[in-house]
Amino acid sequence: MAPALDKKLTGLVAATFTPFTTQGEINLAEIGPYIDYLTEKQGVNNIFVNGTTGESMSLSVAERKDLAEEWCRKAKGKMDQVIIHVGCMSLTDSKELARHAVQIEADGIAVISPSFFKPSTADALRTFLYQVSSVAPTLPFYYYHIPAVTGVNMPARDVLENIEELIPFFRGVKFSGNDLMDFGQCVSYCQPHWSALYGVDEQLLAALAMGAHGAVGSTYNYVGYHVNELMSAFDHGDIIQARTIQFKIQELLSYAKKLGFDLGVNKQLMNEVSGLSLGPPRLPVMPCPVDQALAIAQKYHSLFSKN
C-alpha cells in the first residue's frame, strides 16, 4: 500500500460529525449518505474524522475504530483523502488507533496534544507525537493545534522545530487557533511537501493571506460549496468577492453564537441543512433545542440561497 505519499493535502477538509442513533449509539449506516452529501452537494473531497467536531474524546477506542474503518471504506473512490484523528489522553490508546489507521488504509493521521496532563514543553509534546507516529512510520502525520480546547498554549511553530528528524512522514499542521503570527511562522517554516491547514472558519481569509494551503473545519460540512468559491476568488485575486463570502459566514456564526452555539447546535444545524440524520451529540454536550436550530437554519438559508 502506498499512502498519500506525494498527495499534498490542500483545499477544503470537512471535520465530520459523528452520526449517533437517537439512543446514543454510533450510527455507521449514515456514513455513506454523509459522504455523498459532502461530495455531491458541498464539493468537499477531504474529511477529517474523529476530531473535535466528531466528539472523539467522548468516544471509546472501539467506537473510534469502527467509525474510522467505515469512513475509510465508504470514502474509497469518492474522497481524495481521509485523515483520522488518533489523539487520546493515553499514549497507548493513540498508538492503538494509529496502528489501526494503517490497517484501514487511511491517508493520514492527526494528533492533538493530551490535555488532562499537559506537556510542559514543546519537546515533551513532540516526543509524544513521535511515539504515536512510531507505530505508523510511513503514514502522513499532522499535528493538530487547538489551544482553546486543549489549554496547551505553546506556539505551534515551536512544536514543528526539527520535527521531521523525529517523524519522517510529518506532513503539516492543522492550526485551529487565532494567533495568526504563530500561523504565519508555521507557514514560513513549512517544507514544500507540508500543508498548513487553517481551522478557524470565521477568519479563513486572513489565514489564506498568510499562506494557508487549505482549511479544516466543522462549517465546511454545510458551507463548503461557498468556501470553495471563497478560496477560488482568493486564488484569482478577487479579494472583494472572497471577503463578501467570508462576511456571510461571520454573520451566520455571530448570529449562532448570540443564540448559544456549541457542538450540539452545530450538529443540529447540519441535520437541518443536509437532511441527514446525524442524531444528537453525546453527553456532556447537550442536544440542541429545536427552535434554536431552526432559527439558525433560517439565517443560513437567508444568507446562502444555494443548497
Ligand SMILES: CC(=O)N[C@H](C=O)[C@@H](O)[C@H](O)[C@H](O)CO
Ligand atoms: C473549536 C472547534 O470546533 N473548532 C473548529 C475546528 O477546529 C472550527 O471549525 C469551528 O467549529 C468553527 O470555526 C466555528 O466556530
Ligand SMILES: CC(=O)C(=O)O
Ligand atoms: C474542526 C476540526 O478540525 C475538528 O473538528 O477537529
